[in-house]
Amino acid sequence: MPAAAALPPTGYYRVQNQTTKRYTYVRDNKGRIDVGATTADYDAIWLIKDDERPHYDPSGIIRLIQKGGSRYDIEAQGTSVYDLIEMLPSIYDVNGQHYRIGGTSNGMTKYLCDGEANLEKELSFPRDAGGTAAQNRQRWDIFPVDDMYFGIKPEVTSEGKGYATFFADFPYTTQSEGMKMYTVVKTGNGMAALREATGVIPEGTPMLMECTGATPSDNRLTIGGTASADVDGNLLTGVYFNNTHSTRHWNVVEYDAATMRVLGLDASGKPAFITAGSDLKYIPANTAYIKVSADADAELRLVSEEEFDSSSAIDGIAADDNAVSIDINGLDITVTASATSAPAAVEIISLAGNTVAKTVLQPSESATFTLPSHGLYILRTPGAARKFHL
Known part of the structure; x- marks a missing residue:
């Protein structure tokens, strides 16, 4: 952790409640604060206790942007705290070991805390508290993203390789040897043409990832850097949210079998963009799909751009x-x-x-x-x- 009185510089972090050990994840882009009534809705942020999730869930990668002194904007998943509540929170150092996150309005200061005192619960939501109320749950650890690895969790596996679509609000490149990153640049004749991308992928770019192992630890990414990859002409559409937790925060993209193809295995067991079964109602968070016309093939097998062009030439x-x-x-x-x-x-x-x-x-x-x-x-x-x- 930073030394006493040091505040985190602008960068990418994970944020964990020091007492409950639940990590923060941004699962929605809806929120509000009512200064007059001194109430706020923070349920776009989920607090989850799961030792494996921080290694693969991109909604838990938080960008802190220092705006001057202790004031910060906090970004993730294509949104920010300022977008949600139109206020910039402050981050305060606590004895050089932990932080408090809060804000002052009309002379009243409140701090963000884990709203659930039961340490055994897996899911909780932030709440605010003044003074010493819930003081032990007002303390947060802010870890630089490189303090633990982040990797891709394959969605499907075929012939010893894993594949996943991935949509994240941060730049990244592959770290594990043998991994590959692709955009989809053409579709037709039962095929989806892939173009390999190298370098640093820009934030907010949906990608198809080819993995070398079965776990996130096998398929590691390096988060951050200056975008350098060529991702022009990408036909993938990314989705940040799949939140069905409450009516107030309902935020989903409904799956349409007629006009969407999602990653899966074709009839021969090979990776493809396919028509999903009736059990898929909403596109999963932080994944991607291909938009197609209503008369498109049910399965689009993955081919190189060269193979796609050659196939079209010999039709x-x-x-x-x-x-x-x-x-x-x-x-x-x-x-x-x-x-x-x-x-x-x-x-x-x-x-x-x-x-x-x-x-x-x-x-x-x-x-x-x-x-x-x-x-x-x-x-x-x-x-x-x-x-x-x-």
């Missing part, structure tokens, strides 16, 4: 469905000639134009090939061709 290739049939299992493809066809030369070509498999099949004969990687391929037989995707 006109003729297909002879009578010459051979194919069966795909992972990276294996089995090609079977029809019983009535003449001996057929079969060739499988990658998008780069390389022949990866070649044989001649007699009528009713089959051959199985293991292809080098997932992606789009072209199967050529005499006088015809078809494209297929592994």
